[in-house]
Amino acid sequence: MKIGLVRRGYSATGGAEAYLKRFAKALREAGHECLLFTSADWPASEWPYGEIEVVPGRSPKAFAAAIERARPRLRPHGACDYLFSLERIYACDAYRAGDGVHRAWLRRRDAFEPAWKRWTRGFNPKHRQLLELEARLFSSDGAGIVIANCRMVKEEIVREYGYPPSRIHVVYNGLPPMPPVEPGRREALRVEWGLSEADTAVFFAGSGWERKGLRAAVEAVNRMQGRPVLIVAGKGDPKAYGGSTARVRFLGPVKNMPACYAAADVFLLPTYYDPFSNACLEALAAGLPVVTTSANGVSEVLGACGDVIANPADSGAIARALEGWTDPERRVAIRPRLRELASRFTIEANVKATLAAMETNSAKPLV
Secondary structure (H helix, E strand, O other), X not given: OEEEEEEOOOOOOOHHHHHHXXXXXXXXXXXXXXXXXXXXXOOHHHOOXXXXXXXXXXXXHHHXXXXXXXXXXXXXXXXXXXXXXXXXXXXXXXXXXXXXXXXXXXXXXXXXXXXXXXXXXXOOHHHHHHHHHHXXXXXXOOEEEEEEOOHHHHHHHHHHHOOXXXXXXXXXXXXXXXXXXXXXXXXXXXXXXXXXXXXXXXXXXXXXXXXXXXXXXXXXXHOOOOOEEEEXXXXXXXXXXXXXXXXXXXXXXXXXXXXXXXXXXXXXXXXXXXXXOHHHHHHHHOOOOEEEEOOEOOHHHHXXXXXXXXXXXXXXXXXXXXXXXXXXXXXXHHHHHXXXXXXXXXXXXXXXXXXXXHHOOOOOOOO
């Protein structure tokens, strides 16, 4: 089959872009052809998996309208046999809701944004467009099926839009194997961070620090006993969170994430909304226990491999959970279990389950 894949925009470090490339590679290996419908900023050098069709439209709605105009010529016997979208558009055969539910996310933002931001958000055309597209996509003539990357997102789609739950398939994210870390890198990096082996290195990674709960993370580490240090990787304004102190280190954007995981002791993500954090999965694969919130899809599979906090703003609960992982013997004992859990969530397993879900509304076999 020739499968059309839809994604607007491009970021060299974007999770959706990385997933789409892995998925297209697997489709090619299964004998299918791929056609990428995207905006002009996607580099041709980053798509060795088939043809690219550039779709006009700078806004989400304009891009979706351009895809809709093109749909009549896609099937049958046209440019592609099946349309798989990672983007909110008007209609497709399958939609992967990797970004979650925008209406539910806006409601969650109310918990930490000041009132003036909530008021000005109503004038932002991007939010209005995404909500309009979402409503169309989850209507009876929108997406044929939906692939959600956690049960939380599935429940939000049903609750917010009344989309039939029987047409929503939960397929958790999957990752390729973690690259090895050179011997001695943990010790060298901890020296660079100004840490001794007796210090507990709490690692926080990602952009969008307000959404990911960095403020509560800083408060939690500052109220802990002993010698914990919060290591923050990612792009943001450290001054807005008190800057670097004896308890908090800001690294800025990091390229070698596996080395950071190796140098850390526990991973912290007190997020307000993450459909399924790949960073948490990477941390587990590196042998780090994870402390996160129930607003993260990873919480559905974490079990005893970490702690789940109900309220992202509860720095006291976060601190107590982290205290439980300051014992190095406990961390060493559970490390094999952490890595075993992460090993279940491979890109191969994700692709197989995604293709099986797509077959439920395909005229031809995909697997």
